[in-house]
Amino acid sequence: MNSIEKxxxxxxxxxxPNGPHRLSDLAxxxxxxxxxxxxxxxxxxxxxxxxxxxxxxxxxxxxxxxLAGGGDASSxxxxxxxxxxxxxxxxxxxxxxxxxxxxxAAVYLAKVEGDKPYQMASRVGMQIPLHCTSIGKAILxxxxxxxxxxxxxxxxxxxxxxxxxxxxxxxxxxLAEVTRRGYSIDDEENEPNVRxxxxxxxxxxxxxxxGISVSGLALMLSLDQLHELGSVVRAAADEISxxxxxxxxxxx
Amino acid sequence: MNSIEKxxxxxxxxxxPNGPHRLSDLAxxxxxxxxxxxxxxxxxxxxxxxxxxxxxxxxxxxxxxxLAGGGDASSxxxxxxxxxxxxxxxxxxxxxxxxxxxxxAAVYLAKVEGDKPYQMASRVGMQIPLHCTSIGKAILxxxxxxxxxxxxxxxxxxxxxxxxxxxxxxxxxxLAEVTRRGYSIDDEENEPNVRxxxxxxxxxxxxxxxGISVSGLALMLSLDQLHELGSVVRAAADEISxxxxxxxxxxx
DNA sequence: AATCGCGTTTCATATCGTGGAACGTTTTTT
DNA sequence: AAAAAACGTTCCACGATATGAAACGCGATT
Numbered sequence: 001m002n003s004i005e006k007x008x009x010x011x012x013x014x015x016x017p018n019g020p021h022r023l024s025d026l027a028x029x030x031x032x033x034x035x036x037x038x039x040x041x042x043x044x045x046x047x048x049x050x051x052x053x054x055x056x057x058x059x060x061x062x063x064x065x066x067l068a069g070g071g072d073a074s075s076x077x078x079x080x081x082x083x084x085x086x087x088x089x090x091x092x093x094x095x096x097x098x099x100x101x102x103x104x105a106a107v108y109l110a111k112v113e114g115d116k117p118y119q120m121a122s123r124v125g126m127q128i129p130l131h132c133t134s135i136g137k138a139i140l141x142x143x144x145x146x147x148x149x150x151x152x153x154x155x156x157x158x159x160x161x162x163x164x165x166x167x168x169x170x171x172x173x174x175l176a177e178v179t180r181r182g183y184s185i186d187d188e189e190n191e192p193n194v195r196x197x198x199x200x201x202x203x204x205x206x207x208x209x210x211g212i213s214v215s216g217l218a219l220m221l222s223l224d225q226l227h228e229l230g231s232v233v234r235a236a237a238d239e240i241s242x243x244x245x246x247x248x249x250x251x252x
Numbered sequence: 253m254n255s256i257e258k259x260x261x262x263x264x265x266x267x268x269p270n271g272p273h274r275l276s277d278l279a280x281x282x283x284x285x286x287x288x289x290x291x292x293x294x295x296x297x298x299x300x301x302x303x304x305x306x307x308x309x310x311x312x313x314x315x316x317x318x319l320a321g322g323g324d325a326s327s328x329x330x331x332x333x334x335x336x337x338x339x340x341x342x343x344x345x346x347x348x349x350x351x352x353x354x355x356x357a358a359v360y361l362a363k364v365e366g367d368k369p370y371q372m373a374s375r376v377g378m379q380i381p382l383h384c385t386s387i388g389k390a391i392l393x394x395x396x397x398x399x400x401x402x403x404x405x406x407x408x409x410x411x412x413x414x415x416x417x418x419x420x421x422x423x424x425x426x427l428a429e430v431t432r433r434g435y436s437i438d439d440e441e442n443e444p445n446v447r448x449x450x451x452x453x454x455x456x457x458x459x460x461x462x463g464i465s466v467s468g469l470a471l472m473l474s475l476d477q478l479h480e481l482g483s484v485v486r487a488a489a490d491e492i493s494x495x496x497x498x499x500x501x502x503x504x
Numbered sequence: 505a506a507t508c509g510c511g512t513t514t515c516a517t518a519t520c521g522t523g524g525a526a527c528g529t530t531t532t533t534t
Numbered sequence: 535a536a537a538a539a540a541c542g543t544t545c546c547a548c549g550a551t552a553t554g555a556a557a558c559g560c561g562a563t564t
Contacts, residue, residue, distance in 0.1 A: 002551070003521060004295045007256040015319050023542060033523045038543065043256045048355040056542055060319070062354035065361065067267050067312070068320035069377010102314035103300040109317065125321010254520070255552060275511060285554045290512065308511055 003040075006032055010040045011064070014050055015125070020057035068125075074100045074209065078109050080243040081201075085112050085212065088236045092214050092229060094221065095120045098201075098240075099128065099135045100210030104151050106135055109210070120194070120215055128190065131155055131166050134198030137184035138211035138237075141175040142200045148172060183230035184211075188218055195221045197229045199237035204245030212237050255292075258284055262292045263316070266302055267377075272309035320377075329461065330361050332495040333453075337364050337464065340488045344466050344481060346473065347372045350453075350492075351380065351387045352462030356403050358387055361462070372446070372467055380442065383407055383418045386450030389436035390463035390489075393427040394452045400424060435482035436463075440470055447473045449481045451489035456497030464489050 009030040014021060016029065027037040041058055044050035048063035081098055089096045095114035099106040105127045113119060122128075130136030131152055140148050152168050178184040186196040198213035214233055215221075238248060261282040266273060268281065279289040293310055296302035300315035333350055341348045347366035351358040357379040365371060374380075382388030383404055392400050401420055408417040430436040438448040450465035466485055467473075490500060 003255045004259040062352055062359055064319050065377050066359050066379050067263055067316050100314055107314050107318050125317050127318050
């Protein structure tokens, strides 16, 4: 592990939820020695990528926003997706997410809060796993199975043992089903008491860029309702893909 | 300059406007040798902080959004500021910006498009200089003059010779005027044909965190109108500060 | 056909990062 | 109130790691 990756690990640890962080916690989360984290933080603070509060607490710096401000491959897509997401929200009443793939995870680009009296504990920029979320499964369902296997392999080796090792065969069978019907389901797999339906979003070249989902508390969103929403979600996802320039060529 | 700062410089260069960048351009903008940039990019690509397109072009990676997703000191302020910004937009009809200070520059956190038939060439995350923008001057007006002098010094040494060296005495005199009347003016200084009025925003401790501004094309926003808007902008800025917990204690 | 410019690879050099140990302070425990 | 644990920070000798000149191969340009 080189120093750049270490600095990025510290920045990731900094941007974790729940307020300013203590140096020791950052060191542990980044998997580095405390003196190393201290030195890295000094560099980050100097260039405004981290903020040192008077006490020993550290927070993400404002310059990080400047990095994210530059347009990447997905920022055009985001703006054209927003109206579709809004409409999907008003059609379903539930919370809508739009996430793009980033390596072995997906990152939320947009969230439209539902009109129910609860809020999802998610936020733009948050990373979610691919193998146990509806958006993630939608993404996986559009990848070659060799790549899916590789992702599952790497994911199961991760220190985040929160989610138990998935069985590759089982997952691949479910993904085939997702491909067939055009939408994916997360039945309280990623978060207890939360169910989601998702569908895949493609860019103009036809490659998978991410997915969207409808999420709600399990007590307000039965499995049957999830399946009923499937075609709606899929239609919205296709609309985003087509706005991005993708000419659908298959099952319609 | 250590390797972390170099990597950050590459990331900054990557997030510059105008699409994917060539390696040579990145090297020049970051002030590094091409092989160094190449190696850094490989590391960044591997962790998804940069994207390598098939041809030799590089773009910011999706993982950067994950960094910005974590809450920093200003994200709470942003959500409480948004309604105020929306109202300021509907009151004035012009484009509203909210930016926070990040070192010797300011970074846009929010933008509310005006209802005029043109769009400002700005975007959230964009950095703007402090000495020739209304938000920047509002920020400077609340800093001790020694710090202002230091900022002007560093700013004028920057390679971005686009804006000519500002005269410290002149600037300090203007800033005193800004402090007195409570709003700052940018009369086509930062962008030709664009005029802005700005005011300073403080956090609960009373320290300057950033500012807001009303911007419009010069042909639709005369200098006189700018001065008329001054008190409105200032009131909105004060409202944001007070929502952040700042108890104003002076000229009302 | 010759030249230029670019992305990439290689490699010897020395710079820079590294984490154990230690220090002074603060917080928690007894 | 005293003792102990934990924390942020500093120091430093060691060695891994970053560095950029030079060179290569390729494509575009002349």
